[in-house]
Amino acid sequence: MRLTILLLSALFFLLACAQSSQIEQTNTQQPAPQNIIFMIGDGMGPSYLTAYRYYLAEGKQTEIEPTIYDELWSGMSSTWPDDQTLVTDSAASATALATGVKSFNGAISVDQQHLPIGTMMQQAKRLGKANGIVASSQINHATPAAFLAHNPSRRNMDAIADMYVDYRINDRPVADVMLGGGSRHFIRDDRNLVNELQQLDYQYAASWDELNKLTRAPAMALLAEGGLPSVLNQPIEAPLQHLTSKALELLAPSQQGFVLMVEGSQIDWCGHANDIACAMAEMHDFALAIQTAKAFVDANPDTLLIITADHETGGLSLGANGVYEWRADLIYGVQHTVRELTNRFSDVAEHDVAELWRHHTNLPLTDDQLANIIAAQHDKDDLYWVLNQLINDATRTGWTTTGHTAADVPVLAYGVGAEQFHGFMDNTDIAQRLMQMINASARSQ
Structure with a gap:
């Protein structure tokens, strides 16, 4: 098995080299940042940015000021996959953003024939740059995986984790810094990838308390078995911002520069x-992480910050049911995700439901609404949607789907080369321009 992986790695390397050579031959005069910070708000369609603006203003009619998203917003991007659906999943879109090549839904940087497509991080590694990934999901989830691995299915998460260790360039793993969740995929009965990375001189943190012990690259932090807890459900304030700051601290000393991907x-x-409420809390943490990245660019002007989304999720609308109103101010009273609220309400005594609702949401509750909650307590799925609908109705928030949509997504840019990302583009254009910059940066050193 290990021999097969090594042979595949060799094939991936040759194909990636060929792809990189084609990009190098492109005659461009664009700027060449030494460092690239690529931030991806998973599911973050344009309505999410609008919602966050009004959320920060607490629904006031005055004092509505631009957010960090508004300040950096420079264009829009299409996201369609190469499988005739028009609605992409995270794997296909991340493949496009990591390689500049479209593929099918579920694909992790492979083409329609399941052959590997070279990624910008593999290219950067060959050229002597350092790489980092930060995610509030598992670090081998679809989006980060597309930058580091190859697999015909995003669901093969153990195999993807294996590739983080087994696929090497210059005898080293592609990622120098890996921060997020997913320990169950890296510490398994059949294989302990953390031990293997530690043997390759990686520092390791298994908790937030240990994060400060990471003092240099290479380093890894796996802070949850799966994804990190939602911002609304955990005591750590601004977790993604903390991880972004730590990644930049670890990557900054890289002599040849670095590529860092941060996923909200x-x-x-x-x-x-x-x-x-969950969405706005995650948008706020992502905004704080962007502010941290922007401050790094200000202190290191040879850096490009590029921000986009892989797709839009939910078909979010601000205003619903024909009512010309969106109550952003009411979101602040909701203290937990609806999933956590469901857990808390599922076995509470009937006479305590109304008080618990006011305590956890600060929203009004009619007698009919109270009766609906009590009637749904026997079934968590029913209870979830009753509670969810109460919050959406109160805030006048609309959704068209529980899946993805084909809506175009925002593109934000700041720093050297930011002008290359103005206007409308496809997601593959973003990756192709970044890969050209990586090559140009290496040639100029």
Whole structure:
């Protein structure tokens, strides 16, 4: 098995080299940043940015000011996959964003024939740059996986984790810094990938308390068995911002520069759940992480910050049911995700339901609404949607689906070369321009 992996790695390397050579031959005069910070808000369609603006203003009619998203917003991107569906999943879109080549839904940087497509991080590694990934999901989830691995199915998460260790360039794994969740895929009965990475001189943190012990690259932190807890459900304030800051701290000393991908993974999970309070909390954490990245660019002007989404999730609308109103101010009273609220309400005594609702949401509750909650307590799925609908109705928030949509997504850019990302483009254009910059940067050193 290990021999097969090594042979496949050799094939991936040759194909990636060929792809990189084609990009190098492109005659461009674009700027060449030494460092690239690529931030992906999973599921973050344009309505999410609008919602966040009004959320920060607490629904006031005055004092509505631009957010960090508004300040950096420079264009829009299409996201369609190469499988005739027009609605992409995270794997196909991340493949496009990591390689500049479209593929089918579920694909992790492979083409329609399941052959590997070279990624920008593999290219950067060959050229002597360092790489980092940060995610609030598992670090081998679809989006980060597309930058580091190859697999015909995003569901093969153990195999993808194996590739993080087994696929090497210059005898080293592609990623120098890996921060997020997913320990169950890296510490298994059949294989302990953390031990193997530690033997390759990686520092390792298994908790937030240990994160400060990471003092240099290479380094890994796996802070949850699966994805990190939602921002609304955990005591750590601004977790993605903390991880972004740590990744930049570890990558900054890289002599040849670096490529860092930061994913706000759970914006998407909130969209799937049609959970507006959850979505705004994740958008806020992502905004703080962007501010941290922007401050790094200001201190290191040879850096490009590029931000986009892989797709839109949920078909979010601000205003619903024919009412010309969106109550952003009411979102602040909701203290947990709807999933967590469901757990808390599922076995509470009937006479405590109304008080618990006011305590956890600060929203009004009619007698009919109270009766609906009590009637749904026997079934968690029913209870979830009753509670969810109460919040959406109160805030006038609309959703068209619990899946993805084909809506175009925003593109934001800041720093050297940012002008290359103005206007309308396809997601493959973003990757192709970044890969050209990586090559140009290496040639200029």
